[in-house]
């Protein structure tokens with residue numbers, strides 16, 4: 001623990017209220033963080049995708065377990081988008097995120113809502129219900145990727 005103030009902030013849960021930049025030791029860590037949360041999310045979203053696309057057997061309990069992780073990752077995504085960390089390569093976050101931050105935040109929230117619905121749908125024990133919710137969640141992912149990720 002570096003300072004008593006930081007220790008106090010952590011103990012009282014105030015760390016979450018610090019500016020995002022202050023939570024990373026260096027800008028590259030914010031990039032790594034968001035790439036990590038995206039990677040884990042895509043992996044678990046993809047496992048549900050395999051079920052709805054008949055590439056894996058439908059397993060309702062596994063769908064829910066994966067959807068829970070997708071929801072958890074979706075909550076972490078916003079944290080990694082620290083100003084000044086736009087990328088230049090294909091697939092990286094582009095500068096529009098910070099010039100159109102309100103639009104980005106709205107898209108992020110829409111995705112979080114859709115993956116929340118995916119989790120609810122996963123509990124219905126019905127592959128068609130899961131399939132429909134998966135499609136809507138995928139659309140929400142794609143909407144931001146089309147606008148805010150280097151093509």
Ligand code: ASC
Nearest residue numbers: 042045046049138139141142
């Ligand atoms: C995925 C994944 C995404 C989204 C997107 C939806 O499985 O990794 O980024 O779905 O492709 O169109």
